[in-house]
Structures are given as C-alpha cells and as structure tokens.
Amino acid sequence: MNYTISSEFTPIIDAVEMHLVGKRETIALSLATFFARGHLLLEDIPGVGKTTLAKCLSQVLGLDFGRIQFTSDMLPSDILGINYYNQKEGSFIFRKGPIFSPFLLADEINRSMPKTQSALLQAMEEGIVTIDAVSYELNKPFFIIGTQNPYEEIGTFPLPNSQLDRFMCSFGIGYPDRVSERDIIRGKTENISTLDQPLLTQAQIEAYMKKASLATLSDTLLDFLQNIIEFTRNSGRFEYGLSTRGALALTAMAKSWAMLQGRDYVIPDDLQMISSVVCSHRLVFKEGTTTTKRIHDEIFTHIFPDI
Amino acid sequence: MKFLALLQNTNWKLTRIFPLTLLDMAYITVLLPIFIMLKAPMMLFSLIVLVILFFKKSPASKKLIFFIFMLGSLAIYLSLYGAFSFSGLSRLKIFLELLIYVLIVVVSMQRLTREINLYLIVSPFLFLALSLFFYHGMLMLVYVVFEVFFLLWMILAHRMEGSLVESFRSSMLMFMYSLPWVVVLFIFFPRISFEHANYGFKGEVIKRMGHDGTMFIDGNALLVPSERIVMEVGFEGEIPAEDTLYFRGSILYVDKKDHWKPLPAYPKRETRVNRPLQGKVSNYKVTLYPTQKRWLYLLDMPKKEVKGSTLDRDLITRVDKNIKEPVHYLASSLLSHTFYDVLDEATYRASTLYYKDRNPQAYIVAQEIKNKYPLKEKRASAVVDFFKAQALTYTLQPDALDINRSTDSFLFDKRRGYCVHYASSFVTMARMTGIPSRIVTGYKSDKSESLDNYLVVKEKDAHAWAELYINSQWVRFETTTTARYIDMQNQLNSIQQENPTLQSINLYLMYVKYQVETWILYYSHARQLQLLDYAKKNPMFIVVFVLSLIVLLIITFVIIAYLRRPMYSSEALYILQPLLKSLKKRGYTRKKEESIHQFLLHYISDNPQHLEVKEIDILYEKILYASNTSKLELVLLKKLIKKSLATH
Numbered sequence: 001m002n003y004t005i006s007s008e009f010t011p012i013i014d015a016v017e018m019h020l021v022g023k024r025e026t027i028a029l030s031l032a033t034f035f036a037r038g039h040l041l042l043e044d045i046p047g048v049g050k051t052t053l054a055k056c057l058s059q060v061l062g063l064d065f066g067r068i069q070f071t072s073d074m075l076p077s078d079i080l081g082i083n084y085y086n087q088k089e090g091s092f093i094f095r096k097g098p099i100f101s102p103f104l105l106a107d108e109i110n111r112s113m114p115k116t117q118s119a120l121l122q123a124m125e126e127g128i129v130t131i132d133a134v135s136y137e138l139n140k141p142f143f144i145i146g147t148q149n150p151y152e153e154i155g156t157f158p159l160p161n162s163q164l165d166r167f168m169c170s171f172g173i174g175y176p177d178r179v180s181e182r183d184i185i186r187g188k189t190e191n192i193s194t195l196d197q198p199l200l201t202q203a204q205i206e207a208y209m210k211k212a213s214l215a216t217l218s219d220t221l222l223d224f225l226q227n228i229i230e231f232t233r234n235s236g237r238f239e240y241g242l243s244t245r246g247a248l249a250l251t252a253m254a255k256s257w258a259m260l261q262g263r264d265y266v267i268p269d270d271l272q273m274i275s276s277v278v279c280s281h282r283l284v285f286k287e288g289t290t291t292t293k294r295i296h297d298e299i300f301t302h303i304f305p306d307i
Numbered sequence: 308m309k310f311l312a313l314l315q316n317t318n319w320k321l322t323r324i325f326p327l328t329l330l331d332m333a334y335i336t337v338l339l340p341i342f343i344m345l346k347a348p349m350m351l352f353s354l355i356v357l358v359i360l361f362f363k364k365s366p367a368s369k370k371l372i373f374f375i376f377m378l379g380s381l382a383i384y385l386s387l388y389g390a391f392s393f394s395g396l397s398r399l400k401i402f403l404e405l406l407i408y409v410l411i412v413v414v415s416m417q418r419l420t421r422e423i424n425l426y427l428i429v430s431p432f433l434f435l436a437l438s439l440f441f442y443h444g445m446l447m448l449v450y451v452v453f454e455v456f457f458l459l460w461m462i463l464a465h466r467m468e469g470s471l472v473e474s475f476r477s478s479m480l481m482f483m484y485s486l487p488w489v490v491v492l493f494i495f496f497p498r499i500s501f502e503h504a505n506y507g508f509k510g511e512v513i514k515r516m517g518h519d520g521t522m523f524i525d526g527n528a529l530l531v532p533s534e535r536i537v538m539e540v541g542f543e544g545e546i547p548a549e550d551t552l553y554f555r556g557s558i559l560y561v562d563k564k565d566h567w568k569p570l571p572a573y574p575k576r577e578t579r580v581n582r583p584l585q586g587k588v589s590n591y592k593v594t595l596y597p598t599q600k601r602w603l604y605l606l607d608m609p610k611k612e613v614k615g616s617t618l619d620r621d622l623i624t625r626v627d628k629n630i631k632e633p634v635h636y637l638a639s640s641l642l643s644h645t646f647y648d649v650l651d652e653a654t655y656r657a658s659t660l661y662y663k664d665r666n667p668q669a670y671i672v673a674q675e676i677k678n679k680y681p682l683k684e685k686r687a688s689a690v691v692d693f694f695k696a697q698a699l700t701y702t703l704q705p706d707a708l709d710i711n712r713s714t715d716s717f718l719f720d721k722r723r724g725y726c727v728h729y730a731s732s733f734v735t736m737a738r739m740t741g742i743p744s745r746i747v748t749g750y751k752s753d754k755s756e757s758l759d760n761y762l763v764v765k766e767k768d769a770h771a772w773a774e775l776y777i778n779s780q781w782v783r784f785e786t787t788t789t790a791r792y793i794d795m796q797n798q799l800n801s802i803q804q805e806n807p808t809l810q811s812i813n814l815y816l817m818y819v820k821y822q823v824e825t826w827i828l829y830y831s832h833a834r835q836l837q838l839l840d841y842a843k844k845n846p847m848f849i850v851v852f853v854l855s856l857i858v859l860l861i862i863t864f865v866i867i868a869y870l871r872r873p874m875y876s877s878e879a880l881y882i883l884q885p886l887l888k889s890l891k892k893r894g895y896t897r898k899k900e901e902s903i904h905q906f907l908l909h910y911i912s913d914n915p916q917h918l919e920v921k922e923i924d925i926l927y928e929k930i931l932y933a934s935n936t937s938k939l940e941l942v943l944l945k946k947l948i949k950k951s952l953a954t955h
C-alpha cells in the first residue's frame with residue numbers, strides 16, 4: 001500500500017520507531033487512531049512490542065501513561081477508582097483509578113471477568129465514570145490501547161463482539177523483519193535515550209484531532225464507502241455486516257489517515273488502507289479464519305473505486 | 308411522500324431489478340392500449356388477476372391456476388357473447404379479439420406460477436403486434452415507437468443483470484446510432500406505391516357529418532354548429548382568398564316543399580360536356596373524415612376527377628361507396644364562381660320547375676322582374692336587390708317558417724333565417740323569373756382556422772348557396788350577403804371566441820399532427836418523386852437538404868457523445884482519459900481493482916522522471932475528493948495533461 005506520511009508527523013513516527021524498529025506502518029496507524037479519537041486493540045502474541053509501542057507513543061505525545069494489567073480477580077474498582085473512608089477527616093474520599101490517565105494501556109483485557117471488562121468499555125464509550133452516583137469526567141484526550149492474546153488460553157474471557165466494537169481499530173504488530181530483529185538482538189535499541197520532552201503539546205494534539213474530524217468526504221468517496229459497508233452486509237461472506245458505529249469508525253479513521261498524509265480530503269486509498277484494521281475485529285468470516293489481510297483482499301477484490 | 312423519499316434515496320446506478328419485475332414492466336407497457344379496448348368481463352378478469360398477483364407473493368397452487376383458467380374462459384365467453392356476426396370484417400375482428408383474450412388468460416396463468424418461461428417472454432411482442440390491429444393513427448405510432456424502445460430497454464436490462472440506468476443508456480445509444488440511418492432510408496428507400504393500408508377497425512360508430520343529401524328548410528338540417536372536424540386541407544402554396552373557399556358537395560334540384568332533393572339517378576342524364584378551363588389553379592390535398600356520403604368535397608370548381616372517383620356534369624365528385632373511414636385525396640381546382648355548361652333536357656326541366664301557387668307573393672314580384680328585364684343577368688341582380696330591400700336578418704335561431712309557403716313566409720313575414728332559407732328562397736325566385744337555378748351544398752370556410760397552408764374545415768362551416776344558369780354558365784350566388792342585419796348574439800363565432808388561446812393551441816396541435824401525418828404516415832412513392840422533382844428544379848434545395856442532414860448527424864453525435872460521457876463517473880476522469888490512453892500505449896493498463904491514484908503511483912515508481920504525472924495525480928485527487936474545487940482546476944488538469952502528453 002502506498003502512502004506518504006506528511007513531514008509534520010514523520011518526527012513522531014521516527015521517534016517511536018527508534019524503539020520499535022521496522023514498524024512504521026503500525027506506528028502510523030496507531031497515531032491515526034489516536035487522532036481519530038478512537039481506541040486501539042492490539043492483538044498479538046506476547047513479546048512483540050505492544051507495551052513498547054504504547055509507552056513510546058505516550059512519551060512522544062506527552063500524555064501521562066497509565067497501565068492496568070488485567071487479571072481474573074480484578075474488580076471494576078481497580079480500574080475506575082474507589083471511595084475510601086478517611087479516618088482522619090472522617091469522610092469518604094474518592095481515589096482515582098488508572099482509568100483517569102489520559103493514555104492507558106489495558107494489558108490482556110481478556111484475562112479479566114466480563115464485569116470488569118464492561119466497566120472499562122463503558123468508560124471508553126461514554127468518557128464518563130460514575131462511582132456511587134457521582135459522575136467523573138475522564139481526561140481529554142483519552143486513549144486506550146488494549147491488548148489481547150489471540151490464542152485460547154486457560155482462564156480467559158473473550159470479549160463479546162458488542163464490546164469489541166468500542167475499539168476503533170485492531171491489528172497485530174507482528175514479528176520484525178530480519179534486519180530489524182538483528183538490530184534488536186544486537187542491543188542497538190537499548191542505548192537510545194528517551195525523549196526529554198514530548199514532540200506535541202496538548203494544544204497541538206487538540207488541533208490535530210479537530211483537523212482530522214474536518215477532512216472532506218466527497219460524494220464519490222461516500223459512494224465507495226457505502227459500497228464497502230453494503231458489501232460486508234450483503235455479500236453473505238460474513239456472519240454479520242458492519243454496524244453503523246463501524247461505519248463511523250471507518251470514516252473517522254479514513255479522515256485521520258488522510259490528515260497524517262497532509263491532506264484535508266479523503267481518497268479511496270485511505271479507505272483501502274484503514275478498512276481492514278477497522279473491520280478485523282468487527283467482521284467474522286462464515287468460513288475459514290478471519291485475518292486482516294483476508295478481509296482486505298475480500299473487500300477490495302469486489303469493491304473498488306472506478307475512479 | 309414515503310414513495311418520493313424512497314425514489315430520492317435509491318441509488319439507481321446500483322439498483323438491480325429482478326427479471327420478473329422487468330417482465331412486468333414490459334407487460335404494463337404493451338397491455339395499456341389493449342386494456343382500454345377490453346370488454347367489461349375481460350377487464351374484470353384482468354383486475355382479479357392483478358389483485359391476486361399483488362397480494363399473493365408465493366407461486367399459485369394448481370387449484371388456483373385452474374380456477375383462473377375457468378374464470379378466464381367464462382370472461383372470454385361473456386365478452387364475446389352476442390358479438391358473433393358473420394359478415395364483413397367484423398369476423399376477423401372477433402377472431403383477433405378472441406386471440407387477445409386467450410393470450411391474456413394464458414399469460415395470467417403463466418404469470419401466477421411466478422416463473423419465467425418462453426410464453427411470458429414472447430407474449431409482450433404478440434400483444435404489441437395485436438394492438439396494431441385495433442389502433443391506428445398518430446398516437447399509436449408514437450406509442451409503438453415508445454413500446455419498441457421500452458421492450459429493447461427491458462431486454463438489455465435483463466442482459467445487464469437488471470441495471471436500469473446502464474441499460475437505458477445502452478438502449479438510448481442504440482436508438483441514437485440508428486437514427487440517421489432511419490431518416491436517410493426513410494427518405495430515399497424506394498417506396499412501394501399502394502393505397503394507404505388502413506388496417507385496423509374503423510367506422511364502427513356511424514357519425515352524422517354535415518348536411519344530408521336532402522336539405523330541410525324547417526328543421527335544423529344544415530345547422531350543426533359543432534367543432535367537429537370535417538376535413539383538413541393542405542394547399543400547395545398559399546391558401547386562396549376567403550371568397551373562393553367554397554367546398555362543393557352535392558347539388559339539389561327538387562323542391563319538395565319542406566326540403567330540397569337532388570335529381571334522381573334515373574332518367575340518366577348526358578355525361579358532362581367538355582368545357583374551356585378558366586380560373587386560377589389551386590392544388591391541395593384533403594383528409595376527409597367519415598361523412599357516410601357518396602361524394603367528396605372539392606373547391607369550386609373541380610378541375611378533374613380525383614383518383615378513384617368520378618366527376619359528374621354538375622361537378623360533384625362522386626365515389627362508389629359511403630365514406631366510412633378517413634380518405635386522403637389530392638385535388639386540383641380552378642378557383643372560379645362560374646363554369647360553362649350546356650343544359651340537357653332533364654337538367655333544364657329540373658332547374659326551372661317551380662310552383663307559383665305555393666308562393667304567390669314571391670311570384671308576383673318575380674313576374675314584375677321578369678317583365679321588366681329581358682336579360683337574365685339583370686333579372687338575377689334584380690332578385691338580389693329585392694332580397695336586399697326586404698331587410699332580412701341573418702340568424703342561427705330563426706322563427707319557424709310556414710312550410711306551405713316557405714319563400715313568402717321567409718321574405719315577407721319572418722325575414723329571419725340562415726343560409727338554407729336564403730338559398731332556398733333565392734332559387735325559388737330565380738326560377739320564377741325564368742332562370743334555371745339550383746342549390747349547392749358544401750362547406751364555406753374562412754381562414755380563421757388556418758395556419759400557413761393548412762386549413763381546417765369544421766362542421767359549423769356547412770353552407771348552402773345558389774347557382775344560376777346565365778349565358779351558358781353556372782354562376783355562384785352567395786345569397787346570405789343579401790342580409791341587412793346580422794344577429795350577432797346568435798353568431799357561432801361569439802361562442803367560439805370564448806377561449807381564443809385554447810382555440811389557437813388546438814389549431815397548432817392539429818397542424819403538427821397534420822404535418823406528421825402527411826410527411827411520415829402518408830409519405831409515399833409519389834411524394835418521393837415530388838421531392839426528387841423539386842430537388843432537380845432547385846439546386847439550393849439539395850444544399851439545404853444536405854446541410855440539414857449534416858445538422859441531424861451532428862445533433863445525433865452530440866447526443867451520443869453526451870450519452871457516452873457519463874460512462875465516466877466524473878468529469879475529471881473524462882479529462883484524464885487521454886493520459887490513460889497514452890499510458891496504455893506504453894504498456895501501463897489500470898487494473899480493475901486499482902484506483903487512479905494507485906495506478907498513477909505505480910507508473911511514477913517505474914518512471915520517476917515524469918514529474919507531471921505526479922502533479923496530475925495530486926490535482927486529480929484534489930478535484931475528486933477535496934471540498935472546494937472549481938472549474939478552474941478542471942481546466943488546469945486539462946492543461947497539465949496536454950503538457951504531459953506533449954513532453955513524451
């Protein structure tokens with residue numbers, strides 16, 4: 001897939017790439033998800049750099065990094081926070097949970113109980129947390145990178161599709177290529193000093209997010225987009241089609257991706273680029289395994305822009 | 308409203324129509340004219356089938372189909388019950404009707420199975436062919452063209468997997484491609500000359516048209532103030548002056564007290580005499596609508612007989628049979644109010660017979676005139692003067708005359724009447740003065756209903772006038788001009804002028820219809836020769852003709868280009884075509900799944916020296932997808948492409 005990241009954003013990607021060698025596309029997609037005000041679900045085996053990606057990205061963006069390691073005995077309050085009784089003052093005081101960090105890594109979500117999962121996902125969707133009838137607004141921007149182990153393991157609670165829908169994108173990181181891996185093994189990445197200060201200010205982040213949401217969607221492109229959505233619904237290849245939230249996710253991602261390339265309008269290539277990562281956790285093939293590449297191939301061998 | 312919203316929200320480009328729906332659309336189109344002519348039971352049957360089709364979406368059971376078969380048979384029986392008459396053409400009509408009815412029942416049975424089979428596919432064409440027997444004329448011609456187009460569209464839509472928009476464009480293109488050929492072949496292809504094939508069933512309803520063979524002076528025999536069209540006349544050149552527009556019908560000799568009659572067929576009179584021709588020649592073609600009479604109407608005085616008719620010695624153009632369907636004839640007349648004749652015995656006796664005891668008052672006056680003037684023309688003008696002196700009124704609502712003394716009653720008592728009364732009294736008095744005279748009935752037209760060289764004669768133009776034999780010539784006398792007063796309130800014109808706009812629109816429509824009929828429906832070998840002749844004489848005509856053909860060609864190709872253009876889903880893509888073609892020559896063909904952007908990038912990665920292509924790519928994307936692009940950018944794209952094509 002051809003794309004050129006605009007010079008505005010190359011320093012960010014370069015900075016992250018120093019730690020996550022050879023994964024420019026993954027980094028760019030993560031950044032696009034962030035600017036699209038979405039959340040990201042990383043599905044991959046342990047040890048390919050999911051945490052590294054999240055950490056580096058938070059540093060570059062200058063956001064406080066929070067992390068929750070999900071386990072089967074976790075309770076919602078472990079995420080959201082708790083009202084505890086302060087004996088000195090003789091009153092209940094709210095202690096914020098990790099969800100109040102603007103950049104949250106939710107590691108291995110599928111290890112926790114559905115109750116805890118849904119507490120997180122509700123917060124993701126609404127941006128508000130309600131504890132003991134008091135509502136607390138979450139930080140803005142608020143970005144969650146959830147990770148999930150793709151293989152069936154003992155003691156996991158797979159996320160239901162309705163909840164997976166809350167994540168805008170989902171992809172894996174994959175193994176690094178031979179050259180990159182050699183560099184990692186040699187220890188080149190360890191010597192790199194961390195950034196002194198973030199590359200973007202809060203105001204810049206807000207501006208980029210706004211810019212991404214304002215990108216133009218022409219009628220021609222909307223035709224193409226709707227053709228894709230209709231294909232997922234009517235082709236009979238998938239268990240069920242893309243939801244309207246899915247369609248919105250497609251749009252937001254495409255706009256954000258267009259912005260990353262310095263455009264204020266979306267072109268079909270943007271949609272082709274981001275469709276598979278937006279759809280991979282939303283669509284399930286009736287037959288055979290569901291992979292990002294297969295989704296991309298299935299859709300775009302049937303639906304293509306005629307212009 | 309819901310339906311409208313649905314229409315708006317439907318993306319027709321992507322909509323696919325099921326074959327059965329396409330078939331239904333074809334059926335609706337071809338059955339429309341047939342449905343109108345269906346008899347009530349058959350119509351009821353069709354409606355029942357439609358209701359079943361509408362509410363029962365599953366294939367019909369064998370029982371239901373059998374029921375429909377029985378119902379259909381019953382409907383056919385009821386429709387044709389009592390219609391059997393084994394005479395003339397009506398037998399063929401019954402047969403065709405039966406055929407249509409059976410076809411409808413069979414199609415209904417097949418359609419209820421909700422499966423497509425050969426019967427269902429072939430039947431629309433059969434319906435189309437059968438409907439031609441029942442209708443004729445302009446409207447059907449237009450409708451048939453539409454039907455052919457529609458069926459073609461439906462077939463193409465079926466072939467193109469139900470895409471309505473694409474198939475419409477394709478069928479339009481097919482029509483446009485064939486248009487110049489059709490026009491050229493239509494004009495130049497040698498035509499077989501034959502009588503107009505007036506197929507179809509006509510003259511079913513006998514309509515009374517104009518005056519009868521007899522002329523009543525008591526009743527309203529001639530007074531049919533109707534807007535019904537009697538004939539349409541197309542003149543070669545301009546329409547002659549109004550005072551010559553006398554269309555000659557039949558001639559009445561015999562005074563039967565309350566009505567006038569033509570001469571009986573026996574004893575036979577001598578055939579007509581040769582006479583010198585005089586007057587201005589006028590050629591014209593006439594479309595005469597059914598009159599149920601045995602004569603045609605020609606302008607005074609007919610020059611020669613119309614093909615298929617005879618011109619008798621009174622210059623009546625006689626035909627063998629009653630006119631039951633529209634006739635078209637080319638006629639030629641000498642515009643004159645007189646013609647030379649030698650009276651034979653029978654004609655003389657008939658045209659001088661009068662009854663002096665019936666109208667004693669008129670007789671006295673006539674005798675005075677007769678004694679005073681020895682010359683016939685003087686006597687005639689004296690009668691005219693006498694009429695004028697009587698202070699007569701022209702009205703369409705006269706008081707009833709005393710039939711036993713109609714002339715006296717009209718001239719001395721009532722003094723009110725219309726053409727019939729004037730002509731009748733005038734002829735009576737002329738005969739009393741010793742001038743052989745007779746009444747001519749026909750139509751007197753004015754130019755109010757005319758356009759260019761086209762004239763419409765209506766029922767209300769029916770007229771009667773007198774012809775007097777003076778100095779070996781029959782001379783026309785317009786008797787109504789002797790009226791001193793005209794009763795305006797009862798004028799027909801006052802009724803007509805209620806809505807002049809509507810009237811003129813109507814006339815224009817008729818004119819168009821008439822032109823199409825004469826130039827398309829009745830375009831014949833003779834007309835072809837006429838055209839050729841004209842072309843030989845006027846070389847300019849050839850130039851104009853060729854030019855108009857070229858214009859037609861250009862228009863056709865513009866339309867074709869226009870139709871082809873939207874094949875590209877945007878104007879920018881259309882502009883891009885030359886570049887894509889040139890890239891194709893260099894071995895770069897866009898893959899189906901590639902977007903233009905990807906394709907161009909693919910090219911640029913192989914040929915990085917072609918920087919313009921990159922520019923084009925960026926601009927192209929901007930035009931297509933950015934929010935505020937203007938025409939200017941399209942022009943810029945065009946320029947860039949030109950430049951890029953020039954450089955390599």
